[in-house]
Amino acid sequence: MPQGQPSVVPDDGLTTRQRRNRPLLAVHTGVGKGKSTAAFGLALRAWNQGWPIGVFQFVKSAKWRVGEERALRVLGASGEGGTVAWHKMGEGWSWVQRDIESSEEAAREGWEQVRRDLAAETYRLYVLDEFTYPMHWGWVDTDEVVETLRNRPGTQHVVITGRNAPEALLDAADLVTEMAKVKHPMDTGQKGQRGIEW
């Protein structure tokens, strides 16, 4: 998409530079493909800027994101760009020392760590992959998430992906993209394939 010009010049007392570097909350939602892939594509830009990146994968699956994870780990270890910390719910969050009984508890533990990292300004970009679901299911309180994100210190960008993004989250977001399914191979009987779906 061309960079373009803003359609409104806001009367907020900020300089262009200040406004330009405002922390962004982006949400990729909808039932189409590309919500998470676009978030990881964004992580490539952040890596190129030398930013520390924190990925929190709020899904449990052996196959999901294996390609993205390996690529971002190689990039993070290359010493040429930013660092990458990859946290996976499926294997138990690494910072949790005891067994977690339920996915609900695991999701809450993940969010608590995100909160701590936001407070400590640990990362410059947070990818909260599939994080809409714990909110949608009521496992994590959406109002608390919104409140925390609104008040986060410094310049920390946050991208949240997944279907069924709660309205309050969309209201709080600076950038919302809906990935709409126009046509999908599964409609004609094709199953997911390696290199494409994972």
Next chain:
Amino acid sequence: MPQGQPSVVPDDGLTTRQRRNRPLLAVHTGVGKGKSTAAFGLALRAWNQGWPIGVFQFVKSAKWRVGEERALRVLGASGEGGTVAWHKMGEGWSWVQRDIESSEEAAREGWEQVRRDLAAETYRLYVLDEFTYPMHWGWVDTDEVVETLRNRPGTQHVVITGRNAPEALLDAADLVTEMAKVKHPMDTGQKGQRGIEW
């Protein structure tokens, strides 16, 4: 997105394995963000599979894709996954030895190279970034593109990004995602920022 089950089991005489490995033509279109970023996210999966990847960037801009390009070059050179060949219209296609007068001619030269590479099965994934525009503007003949893609040999996946994807291309595609803009920071006067837009 969960892998899910196909909603129809087709009567095409193919085994699941054959069907599963069919070459895909994907189109990311619409006015929202994430069309190209999702394509480059897909490239991470292809890289993880060890596939040769060819990127053809049909745009002219100093800033566009700098992060993605650097990241994919580092990955391609890491020796851990697939290779990456990055072709940029903005700097003149590297295989063209003379000066190119116009963007129109440059776009056509790019497409001719894609055709040669498809015939030679040079890559396993092609990212034809912003390639909808040369078709939309009539610089490259859409019917010829569709015909070439329909008849491409082997298992070569192709992802085409950009707004205004021609109808005939959408008809030929296996997977079409429309990135719809729900909310964008430029609406409230914010300009693009480093690490997010490039």
